[in-house]
Amino acid sequence: MPRQARQSSQTGIYHIILRGINRQIIFEDDEDRKKMIRCLQLYKEKCQCGIYGYCLMDNHIHLLLKEGNDPIANFIKKVGVSYVAWYNHKYQRCGHLFQDRFKSETIDDEQYLLTVLRYIHQNPVKAGLAADLSKYPWSSYSEYTGDSTLVDADFIMGIFAGEQEKAVMYLKTYMAEQGEATCIEIDDSAKPTDKQAQLLIQEYVGANTLAELLVMDKQKRNEVLQKIKKLNGISTWQIARITGISQSVIARA
Incomplete structure (x- = not known):
């Protein structure tokens, strides 16, 4: 059966999930996570795309991206190839690390943009990896509440308020709320034989x-x-x- 074509976003913004092949761990330690952040930063600049959110979990990554000069698929491929080459060399392995086809959904309005960003930031808490959003160091939440290095925070903060202090306050309140919308998720329900x-x-x-x-x-x-x-x-x-x-x-x- 042929693969279904991906939907195109009217805004150019997408929620992406990139996961390890066969649910494999893709980050063994913090050095691996730092390398992924560097890969994202490098190709963000080369592809002139926007990054509005991210979260690095053990075996998958959530990204909230704005398409730039290259199609989103090209950006993901370049990031993946760069990281996998480094990872395979470090752990003396060969072969694929990520699933061939990443999951994606379109973001077509501001409300859903904020909903997805909240969903991404809440992932570590729901998975039991952190007591609250601020305690997890590998998501973009800290970039919105502190210094921003990878994400384009101004766009999101401008939705909350024009003044920085108020925007941060409103963002923290919103991110802590329990959302009802269903975003694309990693489906690990199928158990291997x-x-x-x-x-x-x-x-x-x-x-x-x-x-x-x-x-x-x-x-x-x-x-x-x-x-x-x-x-x-x-x-x-x-x-x-x-x-x-x-x-x-x-x-x-």
Whole structure:
């Protein structure tokens, strides 16, 4: 079945979700996140596009973009190619890191623009990664409430108020409210089969066989298990069944 053509935004603004292939973790540490921020900054300038919001999660990225000289797809491709080349070199891996086709939705009015920005900023809180919006360092929320380096904050702040202090106050209040609109989301409801999970774990670990996990020293094995447990859709029970390692050992890792 042919792919459905993407809708074009009347405003040129899009909500983009770029996710790891097979739900893979794409940010292992803060160095990785900083590299992604640099990639976004570099190609924002080269493609002359606008960035109104972002949030880096463990296995996916939310972006709120204004199309520039290049189509949005070209911007995403350039950012992805640059980051993946760096990531693969760092972790001595090869192959794809992101899904081939990113998810997108059009933003055609100011109200939905603000709704999506709030949704993006609230992602870490809803995922249990932060107690409140200000405590998560890898979203654009801090750029709206402090110094802006990557996002084009003036456009959004101008919607709230002409005076900076009032705009920040109104923005904080709005971002803390619970929204009712449904934005595009990452669907992790589909659980992988044992065979799919086995191949995913084996590829992620970089081992020829999963039996290698059984003969690793305890510290290295636990480090590997910690990474495996971050793979969305795979339970400790499934990991235990596939690897032969007890659930209690996996849970303690």
